[in-house]
Amino acid sequence: MEKIKVRGAPKSWQRSTSPLTICPGCQHGVVAELLCDAVDELGIQGNTIVISGIGCAGIDAFMVDMDAFIMCPHGRTCDVATGIKRALFGKPIVVALQGDGDCIAIGAGSLISAALRGEKITVIMANNANYGTTGGQLAPTTLLDQVTSTTPEGRDPGLAGYPAHVPEMLVPFRGVAYAARGAVNTPANYQRTKRYLKAALQKQIDNIGLSFVEILSACPANWHRTPVECLKWIEEKMIPEYPLGEFKNADRID
Amino acid sequence: MLRVAKMSQRILAQGNTAIGYGAVNAGCLHFFGYPITPQNEVIEWFARELPKRGGSFLQAQCETAVINMLLGAGSAGVRVMTSTSSPGWALMQEGLSALANAEIPCVVVLVQRGGPVQGTTQHGQMDYLSATRGGGGGGYRDIVLAPASVQECSDLVQLAFYLADKYRNPVVVLSDGLLGQMMEPLEVRTLDFGPLPEKDWALKGLALHKDGKRRALSCLAGFCFQEVYESYLDFIQHLDEKYRQMADSEVRYETYQTDDAHLLVVAYGYAARVSLEAINMARDEGLKVGLIRPISLWPFPSEAIRQGATRGGDFLVVEDSLGQLVEDVRLSVNGQAEVHLLNMLSRHMRTPAGMILPDIVLEGIRKLA
Structure with missing residues (x-):
C-alpha cells in the first residue's frame, strides 16, 4: 500500500493549549498555522x-x-506591539495579529500611526468581512450588499460606506516596507500567502519598516454558509473585491 | 523610611523635571508620552535625557496609544512610565484597567489641571476620585501617591516603581499644575527600597526562558494559561488578596502638630503645602491646629484620620476641587467628628489662575479653631 505522508503540526504550534474555541470551518486556525509555518x-x-x-x-x-500577549485592548494591538518592540530595543520579532475590526475600525489610528513611524513590526490582518466574535455585524471590510446583523438589508454605501482596502491604503506610507493580501481558501493560495508572510517577516528581520499582510479568512457561522460554500464565496465574492498580491515590496526606505 | 543608596547633587528644579530625575534614578529607561499642559516639561525632559542614558523615548499619537505602549513595554519586563494631565488621563482609563488585569507594572504621573474635561490648562485637584477609584471598567485598584514638594516628586516616582514591581500593578503619582511648575532645591538621589523578585513572567522570546516554556499575558480575566486560575473567581480572588495586601502594607501619611490639635486639617499635594503655611500662621496666633497629609491616597490613611476623630478633634479638608478627598475623610471619621470643607470656590481669584492661598486657609482655621 502506498504510504501517504501526513503533514504534522508546525514546530511552533502550541501543543498544550486547551480545546480551541473556534467554529467549524473557521480559518483563524489556518491563519495561526500559516504564521507558525x-x-x-x-x-x-x-x-x-x-x-x-x-x-x-x-x-x-x-x-x-x-x-504572546493574548488579546490586548481592542484596536491597540499595534501600540502594544510598539511598546514591546521598543522596550527590548528592537531585538524580538514582533507580530501584531488582528482581525479587520481590530485593525481598521477601532484600531485604524494605531495602524496608521505605526505605519507613519515605520514601526519595525509585522501586522497580520485576518479579513472575514464581519465581526465574528460578536455575532456577525458590519465591519469596515464587509462587502457592498453583504447582509450582516447590523446591515440586515445588505451594506448600503450611502449609510455604511465602502469596503476598506488596507494594503492598498498603506502603499504611499514611506514607513511601510511591505504590503500584501493573501487567502487560505486553496492549497495554492496558502502557499502563496506563506511566501507573503515570510517576506513580511524578513522585512522586519532586516529592520526596514512596517510590514503588513491581509489574509482573507472564512467565517461560516456568521456567513451562514457551510465551510465549503465559504471557500467558494471567498473565491467568487471576496477576491474580486480584495485582489490578492503584493502591493509594496521595498528593500529600503529613502 | 528612605534609605539613600546614592547621592549625587543638589540642584534647583521644577516638580515636573524632578519626576524625570526620580525615574532615571529608579532605572526607568522607557518613556511614552503625548503633549499636554501642564506637564509638557516632563515629556520634554525625557525626550532630551533618555537618549543620553541609552533609553528610549517615544511621542505617541494619543494617550490611548501611550497607555497601551506602556502595556507592551511593561509586558517585556522593563521599567516604563508616562505622564499626562486630566484629559489625557481620561483617555488612558481602559488601558489602566488592562494593565491591572494583566498585572503589568508601570508608573503613570498625573499632573492635574482644572476640569471637567479640557477645563483649564492650569492647576487643579479635580481628579482625586478618578485616580483613587479607577476610571476604567472592572473595579481594579492602583496605589496612588501624592507628592507635596519637588523633592517628593522625585522620591515618590522612585517609590512608585518599587511598588509597581512589588505588586505587579500600575502605580499612579498624582501631582498638580502648581507642583509641576514650581521650583525648589532637589537632592538628586537614588533610593533603595530593598530587593524585588525576578520578572520571570515577562515576554522576551521563548529562547530566553530557562525552562523553555513560552510566557503568555492577557487582558482576558485570569486567562494566563501557564498560571493556575481554574476559574474566573479564582483570579478575582487573587486580585482581592493582592489589593488587601496593598491596603494593609502601603498606607503612607505625614502628620504635623497634631498631638495637641483641636482642629485637624487634611490636605494633599499643593493644598497641603498651603495648609502647612496656614497652620504655622495659626500656631503663631495660639490656635491648636495640626495637619494630616495623606501621601498614599489609595490606600487611604483612614486609621490616622479615625484616631484623630476619636481624640475629639474636628476636621477641615482643604482641596482645590468641589470636594473629593472630603469623601474619604468622612468615611474614615464615620460620624465621630465634624468634617468641614474649604474647596476651590474659596480661591483668591475666580479665574483659572486662582489659588487657595495660606491666608484663605488661615481664615477657615480661625472660624473653626
Missing part, C-alpha cells in the same frame, strides 16, 4: 513575540508556541 521556516520561534487583539483573531495567539 512561516516562523518555522525562518527559524525565529525563539525570538518572536505575538500580540493579538480583541476578536476571533485574538484566539490565534493561543495556538502558537511563542511568547
Whole structure:
C-alpha cells in the first residue's frame, strides 16, 4: 500500500493549549498555522513575540508556541506591539495579529500611526468581512450588499460606506516596507500567502519598516454558509473585491 | 523610611523635571508620552535625557496609544512610565484597567489641571476620585501617591516603581499644575527600597526562558494559561488578596502638630503645602491646629484620620476641587467628628489662575479653631 505522508503540526504550534474555541470551518486556525509555518521556516520561534487583539483573531495567539500577549485592548494591538518592540530595543520579532475590526475600525489610528513611524513590526490582518466574535455585524471590510446583523438589508454605501482596502491604503506610507493580501481558501493560495508572510517577516528581520499582510479568512457561522460554500464565496465574492498580491515590496526606505 | 543608596547633587528644579530625575534614578529607561499642559516639561525632559542614558523615548499619537505602549513595554519586563494631565488621563482609563488585569507594572504621573474635561490648562485637584477609584471598567485598584514638594516628586516616582514591581500593578503619582511648575532645591538621589523578585513572567522570546516554556499575558480575566486560575473567581480572588495586601502594607501619611490639635486639617499635594503655611500662621496666633497629609491616597490613611476623630478633634479638608478627598475623610471619621470643607470656590481669584492661598486657609482655621 502506498504510504501517504501526513503533514504534522508546525514546530511552533502550541501543543498544550486547551480545546480551541473556534467554529467549524473557521480559518483563524489556518491563519495561526500559516504564521507558525512561516516562523518555522525562518527559524525565529525563539525570538518572536505575538500580540493579538480583541476578536476571533485574538484566539490565534493561543495556538502558537511563542511568547504572546493574548488579546490586548481592542484596536491597540499595534501600540502594544510598539511598546514591546521598543522596550527590548528592537531585538524580538514582533507580530501584531488582528482581525479587520481590530485593525481598521477601532484600531485604524494605531495602524496608521505605526505605519507613519515605520514601526519595525509585522501586522497580520485576518479579513472575514464581519465581526465574528460578536455575532456577525458590519465591519469596515464587509462587502457592498453583504447582509450582516447590523446591515440586515445588505451594506448600503450611502449609510455604511465602502469596503476598506488596507494594503492598498498603506502603499504611499514611506514607513511601510511591505504590503500584501493573501487567502487560505486553496492549497495554492496558502502557499502563496506563506511566501507573503515570510517576506513580511524578513522585512522586519532586516529592520526596514512596517510590514503588513491581509489574509482573507472564512467565517461560516456568521456567513451562514457551510465551510465549503465559504471557500467558494471567498473565491467568487471576496477576491474580486480584495485582489490578492503584493502591493509594496521595498528593500529600503529613502 | 528612605534609605539613600546614592547621592549625587543638589540642584534647583521644577516638580515636573524632578519626576524625570526620580525615574532615571529608579532605572526607568522607557518613556511614552503625548503633549499636554501642564506637564509638557516632563515629556520634554525625557525626550532630551533618555537618549543620553541609552533609553528610549517615544511621542505617541494619543494617550490611548501611550497607555497601551506602556502595556507592551511593561509586558517585556522593563521599567516604563508616562505622564499626562486630566484629559489625557481620561483617555488612558481602559488601558489602566488592562494593565491591572494583566498585572503589568508601570508608573503613570498625573499632573492635574482644572476640569471637567479640557477645563483649564492650569492647576487643579479635580481628579482625586478618578485616580483613587479607577476610571476604567472592572473595579481594579492602583496605589496612588501624592507628592507635596519637588523633592517628593522625585522620591515618590522612585517609590512608585518599587511598588509597581512589588505588586505587579500600575502605580499612579498624582501631582498638580502648581507642583509641576514650581521650583525648589532637589537632592538628586537614588533610593533603595530593598530587593524585588525576578520578572520571570515577562515576554522576551521563548529562547530566553530557562525552562523553555513560552510566557503568555492577557487582558482576558485570569486567562494566563501557564498560571493556575481554574476559574474566573479564582483570579478575582487573587486580585482581592493582592489589593488587601496593598491596603494593609502601603498606607503612607505625614502628620504635623497634631498631638495637641483641636482642629485637624487634611490636605494633599499643593493644598497641603498651603495648609502647612496656614497652620504655622495659626500656631503663631495660639490656635491648636495640626495637619494630616495623606501621601498614599489609595490606600487611604483612614486609621490616622479615625484616631484623630476619636481624640475629639474636628476636621477641615482643604482641596482645590468641589470636594473629593472630603469623601474619604468622612468615611474614615464615620460620624465621630465634624468634617468641614474649604474647596476651590474659596480661591483668591475666580479665574483659572486662582489659588487657595495660606491666608484663605488661615481664615477657615480661625472660624473653626
